[in-house]
Amino acid sequence: MTTEQEHAPESPDRAQDRSRPGWVTDELIGKWCAGVSCDASRAAAVQPVTALAPFDLTPIPAAPGCTPEDVTAAVAGARSARTRWAATSLRRRGDVVLAFHDLLLERQDQVLDLIQWETGKARYHAWQEVAQVAALARHYARRAPHYLADRRVRGMVPGLTKTREVRVPKGVVGVISPWNYPLYLGVGDVLPALLAGNAVVSGADPQTVLTLLWTRDLLIEAGLEGGLWRIVTGPGPVVGTALVDSVDYVCFTGSTATGRTVAERAARRLVGASLELGGKNPLLVREDADIAAAATGTAAAAFANAGQMCIHIERVLVHEKVYDAFREALVRETEKLRLGTSYDYTPDLGSLTSAARLATVRAHVDDAVAQGAKVLTGGRTRPDIGPLCYEPTVLEGVTDRMAVCRDETFGPVVSLYSYGTDDEAVALANQGSYGLSASIWSKDTREAARMARRIRAGSVNINDGAAAAAGSIEAGMGGMGDSGLGRRHGAEGIRKYTETQTVATQRLMPLGPGSGPGAVAKFVRRTNGQLALLRRLRVR
Incomplete structure (x- = not known):
């Protein structure tokens, strides 16, 4: 979108519609909505489809x-x-x-x-x-x-x-x-x-x-x-x-x-x-992993699309010998992320999409903290940026009594766990009933590939968080x-x-x-x- 579009004068009826792109006119919306397969003679008797723009919660014109x-x-x-x-x-x-x-x-x-x-x-x-x-x-x-x-x-x-x-x-x-x-x-x-x-x-x-x-x-x-x-x-x-x-x-x-x-x-x-x-996707950091690369990849895979992604990482399993180093690196990478609500490439993360999403994210984090989990970074809403914005959050000390451990959060929240052996890591990765995506970080890619076959997941990424498998479109995804x-x-x-x-x-x-x-x-x-x-x- 051009600068001129961003700063185009607003008509009186658009004055409160701050998040609506300037080029999107009512005429264009009417043209698109003509593509809905409905009987026009019954339209007045049918509830229109409405939604709120996440950036400022103003109504999007009904379809x-x-x-x-x-x-x-x-x-x-x-x-x-x-x-x-x-x-x-x-x-x-x-x-x-x-x-x-x-x-x-x-x-x-x-x-x-x-x-x-x-x-x-x-x-x-x-x-x-x-x-x-x-x-x-x-x-x-x-x-x-x-x-x-x-x-x-x-x-x-x-x-x-x-x-x-x-x-x-x-x-x-x-x-x-x-x-x-x-x-x-x-x-x-x-x-x-x-x-x-x-x-x-x-x-x-x-x-x-x-x-x-x-x-x-x-x-x-x-x-x-x-x-x-x-x-x-x-x-x-x-x-x-x-x-x-x-x-x-x-x-x-x-x-x-x-x-x-x-x-x-x-x-x-x-x-x-x-x-x-759904998914509750694990990421494994082996003892020989490149810690800096793994932390960068974890942040990308956990917080992309504000965590609202079926294949995003929610559980990070780290070998006990590198746990402290990885934790520090992940917190640094997470705190670099820029949260914003603009129509340009400046923000690294945007808003959650709905109040229901925000409520679930807050409930999971608050429940975990109340039961003893520790927030290493994040854990707050940011109404100063946008009404549905939530900081990217890293938790540790999560137990299986907590909802954030068992249930899909579908938000910008990731939990850290430590393990001692590859067998333990695989067992932890396979906990629960989901099996969508997983990630393994290791310099020994042959051993990581052998581990991958033991993990119940439709896709396993080695030295990547989620994008490598999803982007390999000649291979199946599910x-x-x-x-x-x-x-x-x-x-x-x-x-x-x-x-x-x-x-x-x-x-x-x-x-x-x-x-x-x-x-x-x-x-x-x-x-x-x-x-x-x-x-x-x-x-x-």
């Missing part, structure tokens, strides 16, 4: 709300549009996504402003979403023909049976995404679903509707038919439930509790689902245990949106015995002989 009937209609309309799209070549679909890639990079300042306005995150963390979505767009546009290619397999009778596995689209995919990464999680799953030949209906989180609607507009400008990606808005129990009850596949990112409900509801319809859920089912990214990230169909062509003659006396017995003897021969020839 139309949807009814269950609107969701059903959106899915039906998407299903109709999908027929044409599925018949479109993969190359043409890829061209649309690559055009979107270029437009996204060209206009990234607009979406960065929107992400910050709706979530309160630091601009750098908003930019990470843009970079990740651009990388995913480019990757899947180029690699989809490979990931979705027909596969020739051995037929029943070699030479006579020609068999291929082909991939066909699921149909209409429902994507339910959270507020913490509205572009990456809201759009990063939509692109491979579209490239695989599906239509998509997205359930937008009420906090971040405008970011998703802006992006839909951009994808349409890139050449996507508007009916192929539809957005519905409203409370999750209303809109999300109707979406799961209507689509052919569900991609959900959110809490474990809600994920269980989504999975149960989809299973009753025999509809597939991928779920990325959780074990209560952290979810399925994977995004890589081959599975697009193949999950397809069904495998076997097409077998029989040459010369049909399979089976002929007609006449003794035909069945002859067929059985001949086939038994062939099976024995194939075994001797070691044919699979």
